[in-house]
Amino acid sequence: xxxxxxxxxxxxxxxxxxxxxxxxxxxxxxxxxxxxxxxxxxxxxxxxxxxxxxxxxxxxxxxxxxxxxxxxxxxxxxxxxxxxxxxxxxxxxxxxxxxxxxxxxxxxxxxxxxxxxxxxxxxxxxxxxxxxxxxxxxxxxxxxxxxxxxxxxxxxxxxxxxxxxxxxxxxxxxxxxxxxxxxxxxxxxxxxxxxxx
Amino acid sequence: xxxxxxxxxxxxxxxxxxxxxxxxxxxxxxxxxxxxxxxxxxxxxxxxxxxxxxxxxxxxxxxxxxxxxxxxxxxxxxxxxxxxxxxxxxxxxxxxxxxxxxxxxxxxxxxxxxxxxxxxxxxxxxxxxxxxxxxxxxxxxxxxxxxxxxxxxxxxx
Ligand SMILES: [Zn+2]
Numbered sequence: 133x134x135x136x137x138x139x140x141x142x143x144x145x146x147x148x149x150x151x152x153x154x155x156x157x158x159x160x161x162x163x164x165x166x167x168x169x170x171x172x173x174x175x176x177x178x179x180x181x182x183x184x185x186x187x188x189x190x191x192x193x194x195x196x197x198x199x200x201x202x203x204x205x206x207x208x209x210x211x212x213x214x215x216x217x218x219x220x221x222x223x224x225x226x227x228x229x230x231x232x233x234x235x236x237x238x239x240x241x242x243x244x245x246x247x248x249x250x251x252x253x254x255x256x257x258x259x260x261x262x263x264x265x266x267x268x269x270x271x272x273x274x275x276x277x278x279x280x281x282x283x284x285x286x287x288x289x290x291x292x293x294x295x296x297x298x299x300x301x302x303x304x305x306x307x308x309x310x311x312x313x314x315x316x317x318x319x320x321x322x323x324x325x326x327x328x329x
Numbered sequence: 330x331x332x333x334x335x336x337x338x339x340x341x342x343x344x345x346x347x348x349x350x351x352x353x354x355x356x357x358x359x360x361x362x363x364x365x366x367x368x369x370x371x372x373x374x375x376x377x378x379x380x381x382x383x384x385x386x387x388x389x390x391x392x393x394x395x396x397x398x399x400x401x402x403x404x405x406x407x408x409x410x411x412x413x414x415x416x417x418x419x420x421x422x423x424x425x426x427x428x429x430x431x432x433x434x435x436x437x438x439x440x441x442x443x444x445x446x447x448x449x450x451x452x453x454x455x456x457x458x459x460x461x462x463x464x465x466x467x468x469x470x471x472x473x474x475x476x477x478x479x480x481x482x483x484x485x486x
Binding site for chain 1: 336337340341343346368371372374375376379380381384385386387391392394398399402
């Protein structure tokens with residue numbers, strides 16, 4: 133008597149390009165939207181957390197970003213990079229939220245630590261954990277026009293050209309803002325870094 | 330090359346955007362400038378740690394929530410505004426009618442029952458607009474979407 137072995141087929145990876153997914157979505161393929169959410173939720177969420185400074189607002193803006201992707205799906209030009217389009221939406225929402233908040237409040241942003249230091253540090257050492265926490269706080273304290281290009285570069289590894297397109301600024305502006313962001317971070321973190329070295 | 334220029338090139342080097350020539354010029358500058366050497370090393374550490382930062386996982390019900398928002402939006406756009414305001418007024422009208430039936434004529438049980446049944450029935454068929462459930466903060470989910478325009482490849486809201 134032989135037992136039947138049921139091998140469940142692993143979910144196949146969707147190999148469609150981002151822009152193809154958008155084309156398919158416009159043609160009524162709802163699965164294409166699920167795939168877009170799956171692909172972009174994490175990078176957009178981490179940018180929004182860093183831009184808003186708290187998870188609650190980031191969650192709402194994340195939801196709103198995908199809502200707009202769907203709602204304005206027909207405005208997307210498949211010849212352009214989808215990643216730039218979706219990041220532009222998220223970035224505009226974050227800026228709007230930032231303006232709205234800064235109009236009403238002067239309190240500093242709540243600092244969210246992106247990673248739990250103990251569990252994620254490859255080689256746990258107190259100095260590095262301290263440095264990491266200080267870096268996160270320093271990034272949060274950067275003016276938003278420096279912080280955003282810096283994060284798109286460091287966390288998303290985007291090219292200067294893509295960042296310029298997302299933020300709607302010139303290439304030279306992107307370079308100088310990233311440079312200024314780094315200079316400000318060095319200024320803010322000098323003591324803790326010296327101690328850590 | 331002065332330090333200001335060197336720092337600009339340091340940023341390009343960190344981002345792999347420097348030309349070969351810029352790299353060579355920077356290397357020469359660094360030989361005699363401990364302050365820029367420190368800036369390069371320091372920025373590299375900041376970059377390494379920033380890249381290793383990981384956000385918490387996004388909410389698992391994200392897609393469901395987005396689809397709910399889209400469904401609500403659909404209801405709001407498919408039900409004409411005048412009909413919607415009429416529907417929104419229904420609970421108030423119902424309360425008034427119930428008050429009229431119940432308060433002065435509470436002895437007339439059959440009549441009351443009939444009146445409320447009709448009203449309850451008509452309200453069951455209402456679209457959800459009258460009791461739309463908002464997510465955590467209504468300001469975001471209900472805020473009207475600002476005019477949307479697209480200039481060249483960029484969008485602005
Ligand atoms: Zn120098």
